Amino acid sequence: MSTGTTKNGFEKPPEAAQTEQNGAAQHRMDLGQTRLGPSFRYDLRSPDMAKLDRFIVENPIRDWSVVTWKDVGRPFRVENYASGKRVWEEQNGDRMPIQTSWEMFNRSFHSWFVKDVPHEQRRMVGQFARAILGFRGAEIGSLLGDLQQIALWNTAHRLTDTIWDPRGKRALFRGLDVNRPRILFLGAAEGYEAMQLFAMYPGGEAVLVDYDAFCQTHRFGEFPEDYPFLGVNPKTGSPCAWYKGDMNLAYLVSDIRQLPFRHEFDIVISVGLLEHFPDEYKPECLEWHRKFLKPGGYAILTTPHHSWKTRLFYHIMGEAMNYTYRELMSVQQMGLYMYENGFNILRHGYIKTHNGVIARAR
Numbered sequence: 487m488s489t490g491t492t493k494n495g496f497e498k499p500p501e502a503a504q505t506e507q508n509g510a511a512q513h514r515m516d517l518g519q520t521r522l523g524p525s526f527r528y529d530l531r532s533p534d535m536a537k538l539d540r541f542i543v544e545n546p547i548r549d550w551s552v553v554t555w556k557d558v559g560r561p562f563r564v565e566n567y568a569s570g571k572r573v574w575e576e577q578n579g580d581r582m583p584i585q586t587s588w589e590m591f592n593r594s595f596h597s598w599f600v601k602d603v604p605h606e607q608r609r610m611v612g613q614f615a616r617a618i619l620g621f622r623g624a625e626i627g628s629l630l631g632d633l634q635q636i637a638l639w640n641t642a643h644r645l646t647d648t649i650w651d652p653r654g655k656r657a658l659f660r661g662l663d664v665n666r667p668r669i670l671f672l673g674a675a676e677g678y679e680a681m682q683l684f685a686m687y688p689g690g691e692a693v694l695v696d697y698d699a700f701c702q703t704h705r706f707g708e709f710p711e712d713y714p715f716l717g718v719n720p721k722t723g724s725p726c727a728w729y730k731g732d733m734n735l736a737y738l739v740s741d742i743r744q745l746p747f748r749h750e751f752d753i754v755i756s757v758g759l760l761e762h763f764p765d766e767y768k769p770e771c772l773e774w775h776r777k778f779l780k781p782g783g784y785a786i787l788t789t790p791h792h793s794w795k796t797r798l799f800y801h802i803m804g805e806a807m808n809y810t811y812r813e814l815m816s817v818q819q820m821g822l823y824m825y826e827n828g829f830n831i832l833r834h835g836y837i838k839t840h841n842g843v844i845a846r847a848r
């Protein structure tokens with residue numbers, strides 16, 4: 487297990503010198519503003535907590551004890567795997583190990599987050615035009631697929647921000663009864679949601695865990711220093727922007743099954759983890775969330791919401807995304823998995839593309 491450096495964001499006010507050293511200061515925006523960059527959207531809109539209701543669809547089930555699988559149905563399974571997985575399995579004559587499939591997924595997914603999308607689109611259109619003029623049929627077909635993917639990525643991630651979805655995440659995370667919480671992020675990848683939580687509930691610590699070292703060095707390591715997370719200034723209680731470099735974050739490269747922690751976290755969160763476990767393994771995945779929580783602590787889980795939009799996304803982006811077992815589910819299905827595995831559901835709903843559940847261990 488290796489440990490990243492920690493910095494204490496609480497002792498330094500958010501607008502302190504640290505962000506000026508790391509370049510974030512050059513891109514400061516005022517609260518309430520949004521700006522489109524070449525790879526992603528900067529978004530400091532909606533500082534008012536009350537207005538966040540608009541960004542989450544809550545359709546509450548009041549009594550989970552009466553909900554059955556017959557009522558809610560079963561998740562949809564995504565089965566169009568990336569060719570990289572098939573090739574690996576042919577070459578190795580074996581099923582790809584789960585950790586290897588995550589390693590391939592993370593490298594592929596990261597390559598999308600760091601793209602200068604307008605530049606890539608222009609480059610591809612030029613290549614496409616040359617392929618047409620040269621009557622290169624096979625190249626035309628493959629470039630058409632690439633153009634479709636980049637157009638979808640541009641809309642889904644860069645223009646409409648459906649993956650990071652800061653306003654939806656803040657709507658889901660709001661109103662927790664915590665003070666300077668210790669936050670544990672299981673399968674953290676780039677750590678986005680731990681940073682959003684830290685900004686909203688500053689002063690504690692977030693521990694990010696992923697067994698793929700590339701996530702620490704690249705997905706988190708290269709996460710933009712100038713990305714503003716809308717949160718609160720602990721000194722004044724007023725809204726302010728937090729930056730990665732100002733937060734107290736530790737990154738552990740470790741298998742979740744080997745973590746040394748006890749019941750010591752106020753919040754345990756995962757984003758896009760539960761849906762990667764077939765039903766017989768879901769109890770183990772849910773136990774990972776329970777075993778590190780303090781009594782009364784919050785488990786926060788999100789999974790992709792089953793809709794035509796997410797089906798289309800995983801269909802078109804299959805080459806980039808589908809290395810692992812994956813389900814798409816409704817928030818009712820997700821809540822029922824959690825309820826049946828010993829959690830009381832405090833809030834459940836869906837944001838742009840993910841279901842979100844806030845729960846406590848029974």
Ligand SMILES: C[S@@+](CC[C@H](N)C(=O)[O-])C[C@H]1O[C@@H](n2cnc3c(N)ncnc32)[C@H](O)[C@@H]1O
Nearest residue numbers: 588673674675695696697698740741742757758
């Ligand atoms: C689907 S990703 C999470 C989604 C994430 N928000 C993203 O953008 O990719 C799940 C992450 O969990 C990690 N992971 C899966 N099983 C793990 C385990 N047993 N221990 C540690 N990390 C694990 C993977 O390496 C991967 O980075």
